Amino acid sequence: MNPQIEKIRSLPGTFLFDLDRSARGMRLNRFLCGLVRPENRSLFKSDPEIAFENAGLTTKEREMVRTKDWKAMADYGANFFALEKLGRVTGVGNPAMCAQMRGEPLEEFLKTRRVPDAC
Amino acid sequence: MNPQIEKIRSLPGTFLFDLDRSARGMRLNRFLCGLVRPENRSLFKSDPEIAFENAGLTTKEREMVRTKDWKAMADYGANFFALEKLGRVTGVGNPAMCAQMRGEPLEEFLKTRRVPDAC
Amino acid sequence: MATIIGGIGTSHTPTIGIAFDQGKQQHPAWAPLFKGYEPIVEWLARMRPDVLVMFYNDHANSFFFDHYPTFAVGLSDRHTVADEGLGLRPVPPVNGHPAMARHIAESLVTDEFDISVFTDLPIDHGCFSPLSVMWPEHATGWPGVIVPIEMNVLQHPMPTPRRCYKLGQAVRRAIESYPEDLDVVVVGTGGLSHQLSGERAGYNDSDWDLRFLDLLTKNPHTLADMTHGDFIELGGSEGAEVIMWLAMRGALSNNVAKLHQNYYLAMTAAWAVQLYEEPVAATRRPAAKSRAGV
Amino acid sequence: MATIIGGIGTSHTPTIGIAFDQGKQQHPAWAPLFKGYEPIVEWLARMRPDVLVMFYNDHANSFFFDHYPTFAVGLSDRHTVADEGLGLRPVPPVNGHPAMARHIAESLVTDEFDISVFTDLPIDHGCFSPLSVMWPEHATGWPGVIVPIEMNVLQHPMPTPRRCYKLGQAVRRAIESYPEDLDVVVVGTGGLSHQLSGERAGYNDSDWDLRFLDLLTKNPHTLADMTHGDFIELGGSEGAEVIMWLAMRGALSNNVAKLHQNYYLAMTAAWAVQLYEEPVAATRRPAAKSRAGV
Numbered sequence: 001m002n003p004q005i006e007k008i009r010s011l012p013g014t015f016l017f018d019l020d021r022s023a024r025g026m027r028l029n030r031f032l033c034g035l036v037r038p039e040n041r042s043l044f045k046s047d048p049e050i051a052f053e054n055a056g057l058t059t060k061e062r063e064m065v066r067t068k069d070w071k072a073m074a075d076y077g078a079n080f081f082a083l084e085k086l087g088r089v090t091g092v093g094n095p096a097m098c099a100q101m102r103g104e105p106l107e108e109f110l111k112t113r114r115v116p117d118a119c
Numbered sequence: 120m121n122p123q124i125e126k127i128r129s130l131p132g133t134f135l136f137d138l139d140r141s142a143r144g145m146r147l148n149r150f151l152c153g154l155v156r157p158e159n160r161s162l163f164k165s166d167p168e169i170a171f172e173n174a175g176l177t178t179k180e181r182e183m184v185r186t187k188d189w190k191a192m193a194d195y196g197a198n199f200f201a202l203e204k205l206g207r208v209t210g211v212g213n214p215a216m217c218a219q220m221r222g223e224p225l226e227e228f229l230k231t232r233r234v235p236d237a238c
Numbered sequence: 239m240a241t242i243i244g245g246i247g248t249s250h251t252p253t254i255g256i257a258f259d260q261g262k263q264q265h266p267a268w269a270p271l272f273k274g275y276e277p278i279v280e281w282l283a284r285m286r287p288d289v290l291v292m293f294y295n296d297h298a299n300s301f302f303f304d305h306y307p308t309f310a311v312g313l314s315d316r317h318t319v320a321d322e323g324l325g326l327r328p329v330p331p332v333n334g335h336p337a338m339a340r341h342i343a344e345s346l347v348t349d350e351f352d353i354s355v356f357t358d359l360p361i362d363h364g365c366f367s368p369l370s371v372m373w374p375e376h377a378t379g380w381p382g383v384i385v386p387i388e389m390n391v392l393q394h395p396m397p398t399p400r401r402c403y404k405l406g407q408a409v410r411r412a413i414e415s416y417p418e419d420l421d422v423v424v425v426g427t428g429g430l431s432h433q434l435s436g437e438r439a440g441y442n443d444s445d446w447d448l449r450f451l452d453l454l455t456k457n458p459h460t461l462a463d464m465t466h467g468d469f470i471e472l473g474g475s476e477g478a479e480v481i482m483w484l485a486m487r488g489a490l491s492n493n494v495a496k497l498h499q500n501y502y503l504a505m506t507a508a509w510a511v512q513l514y515e516e517p518v519a520a521t522r523r524p525a526a527k528s529r530a531g532v
Numbered sequence: 533m534a535t536i537i538g539g540i541g542t543s544h545t546p547t548i549g550i551a552f553d554q555g556k557q558q559h560p561a562w563a564p565l566f567k568g569y570e571p572i573v574e575w576l577a578r579m580r581p582d583v584l585v586m587f588y589n590d591h592a593n594s595f596f597f598d599h600y601p602t603f604a605v606g607l608s609d610r611h612t613v614a615d616e617g618l619g620l621r622p623v624p625p626v627n628g629h630p631a632m633a634r635h636i637a638e639s640l641v642t643d644e645f646d647i648s649v650f651t652d653l654p655i656d657h658g659c660f661s662p663l664s665v666m667w668p669e670h671a672t673g674w675p676g677v678i679v680p681i682e683m684n685v686l687q688h689p690m691p692t693p694r695r696c697y698k699l700g701q702a703v704r705r706a707i708e709s710y711p712e713d714l715d716v717v718v719v720g721t722g723g724l725s726h727q728l729s730g731e732r733a734g735y736n737d738s739d740w741d742l743r744f745l746d747l748l749t750k751n752p753h754t755l756a757d758m759t760h761g762d763f764i765e766l767g768g769s770e771g772a773e774v775i776m777w778l779a780m781r782g783a784l785s786n787n788v789a790k791l792h793q794n795y796y797l798a799m800t801a802a803w804a805v806q807l808y809e810e811p812v813a814a815t816r817r818p819a820a821k822s823r824a825g826v
């Protein structure tokens with residue numbers, strides 16, 4: 001309904017983070033963004049299930065976080081920059097996140113980059 | 120500098136809550152607005168000095184809160200609706216707050232009201 | 239396409255909600271206030287609007303000054319009542335209309351209104367006091383849903399009166415482009431004359447208030463051309479809340495009829511209420527509702 | 533009256549700041565990036581602007597989606613760096629210019645821009661990555677102060693490209709009406725082409741990026757007339773960050789000279805930087821600074 005993005009609603013391979021996705025992803029995004037606080041990172045690293053419980057995540061949300069399924073989370077309603085925080089906490093860089101989104105191994109993805117060293 | 124309010128900068132008896140006052144009052148307003156949480160109300164009622172300490176209030180700010188000097192707080196930078204929360208917690212209604220702002224006893228102020236019963 | 243069938247301007251002091259909760263409807267000091275809402279109650283019960291779009295202001299209950307918006311559209315499914323220091327009022331949460339709220343947000347941003355969006359934040363007396371008296375049958379649930387549009391009247395710089403009027407016009411465009419066939423009433427809350435801080439606290443001016451009500455009906459552009467300084471001088475520092483009425487008026491057509499007005503100055507804030515009906519309303523209710531079998 | 537002496541467009545990926553912290557200036561993969569900032573570093577050191585007004589976007593570090601602004605002006609005395617999940621970068625806080633920020637906020641609201649204001653919130657790589665490379669001597673404190681203007685490019689609806697350009701124009705009016713005689717540089721951060729989510733992740737288009745840079749200099753109105761859909765199609769979903777460059781460009785005059793440009797696509801986001809100088813700059817620095825005895 002937003003004319004600014006209407007034309008790319010159907011752009012292949014693109015999840016637009018709009019108010020619909022934002023509403024659906026609110027609880028998950030709150031959990032992910034909470035990882036900017038050191039105490040939340042510690043809890044998540046030492047006892048992820050308690051962290052999920054505290055955040056009230058659904059079964060589906062927990063499973064996507066456990067498996068670090070970036071693409072599924074983005075489609076579901078996670079904002080990329082919320083996912084990025086989980087990436088940092090779990091030692092996954094943006095190139096690896098992009099590779100998973102594309103469905104290819106990191107090494108394959110890096111071959112498509114002009115300067116694979118720049119990461 | 121805001122042309123919308125320039126003409127009343129000098130309106131007698133009026134403290135405009137602008138970005139200057141807001142910046143000066145930020146710490147005090149955070150304390151006052153925090154009183155919407157029941158646990159903060161309990162602490163403030165049972166041990167106000169600890170509540171002041173937790174909020175990092177200055178000596179001047181603590182003294183104004185202790186004496187419920189509404190006028191001094193409003194001039195200093197407290198937003199009226201932040202003060203209102205302290206009023207509710209300490210059992211002081213808006214008419215009494217208005218009376219103190221004007222420098223008159225509540226009974227005098229109520230005499231100026233058309234329907235003093237409506238409070 | 240959704241249709242605006244009318245508009246309501248109403249005061250919103252916390253005391254209105256508290257007096258309702260305490261059952262003061264017949265109390266001599268309060269009866270003139272509650273009586274003034276009877277035509278509103280009757281009209282809303284008869285027209286059964288699908289959505290109330292409410293222009294209101296927060297009083298540092300939903301938003302704090304470390305991040306303060308000028309305009310903010312509420313997207314929640316459910317709006318709970320804020321604890322303003324006295325504990326929670328015994329009123330149920332009111333449902334939102336997230337789909338329409340999102341549409342309004344998208345339409346406003348595209349239309350160059352730089353609104354914020356919010357969700358999951360409790361809402362204060364700016365909405366709940368008027369709802370209490372306009373929809374008195376709410377003990378077990380409100381009879382309708384709202385889309386709250388919060389406006390800054392707490393911290394200068396505040397949106398200019400002209401901008402608030404334009405916001406109302408833009409919200410009308412948004413509502414009229416919403417694809418579902420819903421009946422919408424726009425509500426503006428706050429005011430009228432009052433001032434709560436400084437030695438001028440307790441200030442009122444009924445002459446100005448009545449002139450404001452008259453101008454709002456007949457010549458809102460005169461009001462939109464005024465400054466906050468004008469409103470504060472004439473109506474007190476918190477009297478500037480009337481810009482929410484101006485937004486409501488901006489969302490109405492030129493052909494609205496004023497069906498009702500009440501004014502009662504008792505204590506510190508002048509209480510007023512106005513009801514406007516759009517010509518189109520005649521073709522909508524109750525026929526439309528009974529057609530829908532509600 | 534404050535004067536805009538120039539403008540800078542710059543990418544802002546977190547990796548830029550991290551590479552700086554890790555001393556990768558000479559690393560073959562990074563040298564083309566850092567070399568591209570040398571003329572900026574030199575120009576800023578020579579012109580010593582009093583304030584950088586930075587159009588940037590937050591990445592869910594200062595603001596969360598339960599209350600999300602379209603535009604937000606930062607009023608703090610001191611802006612600390614946000615912990616984005618990796619702990620704090622070893623950079624000092626950067627001072628704000630609260631007096632100018634308040635003036636800009638007042639001017640924008642009066643000018644019908646419905647901005648939010650914020651204070652006491654940490655700021656992320658949207659500001660700190662470019663600052664790191666533009667002001668490399670910051671270990672013990674930054675050589676200048678900033679006024680941050682945050683723009684939503686995280687959640688649709690986003691401000692339209694045209695609205696962002698107009699924001700820049702309005703910020704210019706605000707700066708030019710600020711009473712103190714200060715030199716200001718406007719900065720727009722973000723982009724260029726990149727996409728981080730979905731199967732299209734990793735998308736870039738250098739042809740489009742270079743065309744964008746050229747249009748920004750010669751015909752920014754062409755860009756302002758485009759939609760987010762256009763920008764996303766051409767530059768990827770996160771490539772829409774270039775609207776911050778458009779705001780920067782809107783704050784410049786028609787007579788700016790482009791002094792420098794660098795473009796380097798290495799990994800996922802195309803890195804670019806541009807430097808514009810206003811004609812008036814020639815009359816301001818270094819003469820003015822030496823006059824002031826700095």
Ligand SMILES: [Fe+3]
Nearest residue numbers: 250428429479
């Ligand atoms: Fe109010």
Ligand SMILES: [Fe+3]
Nearest residue numbers: 544722723773
């Ligand atoms: Fe970015």
